Amino acid sequence: MTLKVYCDRMSQPSRAILIFCKMNGIDFEEITINILKGEQHTPEYKAINPMSQVPMIVDGDFTLFERFLLFLYLLEFSHSILIYLCCKYPRVASHWYPSDLVERAKVHSVLDWHHANLRRGSVGVIVNNVLLPLNGVPSNPQLAEEAEKTLEKALTVLETFWLKDGPFLAGRSQPSIADLNLVSEVMELELLSEELHDRILSPYKKVLQWVEDTKSATAPHFEEIHGVLFKTRKEFRELMAAKSGKTE
């Protein structure tokens, strides 16, 4: 039974899982759940995932003592999903999730750090600068400023700590699932206006290089999976430009 990946390429953890499966030749079925259209709230989806989030994987597996369905859900669970896939499929190259305890602990540390730092900053900045304005909801300047500070602090830690000792996170020479997850998060910032995107990211030279290195290491799947994001970026920027034109 083929692995089913319920996802939306507009969601950063969904992209990480799709790139990972393609990079490692894992046979899977991609089932799109369009978040912007609210498809995660349909009764059909809720029946299998009461938390209404993507990505989720369903793995019907006959190798275990009984047929089971494995549900891993919520945005935050892309880490668990990737770890599960690394351990389940022997063909996955070891650099994605090293078996050495210390190296593995480093990867776990980056993933742990991600939740309350880079993700929190990135999501906050996008909500306040893109999603709320596009939906005609006034953004709270205090919350927008706090989100930007959280993001800048996270980018500084990425630049000066996690990327201090090597091209990939935690001093590694090849990408791990942490790189894939965190680069997908940084890519979400493409949805910002070009001016804001560049103002926020340009001081972080190592971060920018690391994004490029991860792109190269996962070509051609990276560009392909990010196609929807680039298309949406164009639409969002046009909408934002039209909106700011109106208010002038």
Add this chain to the structure above:
Amino acid sequence: MTLKVYCDRMSQPSRAILIFCKMNGIDFEEITINILKGEQHTPEYKAINPMSQVPMIVDGDFTLFERFLLFLYLLEFSHSILIYLCCKYPRVASHWYPSDLVERAKVHSVLDWHHANLRRGSVGVIVNNVLLPLNGVPSNPQLAEEAEKTLEKALTVLETFWLKDGPFLAGRSQPSIADLNLVSEVMELELLSEELHDRILSPYKKVLQWVEDTKSATAPHFEEIHGVLFKTRKEFRELMAAKSGKTE
């Protein structure tokens, strides 16, 4: 070389690690870094941990190809630390971190969920209702309300989802490192006033039972390690009572 645990028993992840080491007979040296006194910001501590957080472990290990120091830091890293210790010490009972892929994925899922849900709610409620008032800083009612909502939502998910299928998280019959971490988080709410503590927690019968079950399963270490918290709770409640007396 003995494992060194840099910690503060007032920090919930520190307590989880200490209880875990004692439960599993792991030989370690406890080095207290008093957070309330700001000892995590001393030059000596920063020299080994530039992020100024506890807990941290330092494991000088001769079994690897060279002597190394492993630093795992930041509050969020207690998950990584516990996983590392589970894998490193063969004597650790398997229920703490199951080797079965699906069972392990469930534990990872709970840990992933913890960061942006239970932890965020719990920390926000304590900061707004205890730490800010005790330091004479006016609490922002909007932020306090949001934190309480986040916490209540997290407790509801604990009650109706994570504790749906068994006495321990994710339907397990024995505690895992996820139970230890999340119960330590819930215990932090002891710092609230008795009235607020009971108002928030009393609707969650399964959560309360699970806390008791985890306490029993980790006796006598649970009570011993939480001794500092209980002492501080008494002091905080007296201080808060004195403060509210003044303003009447």
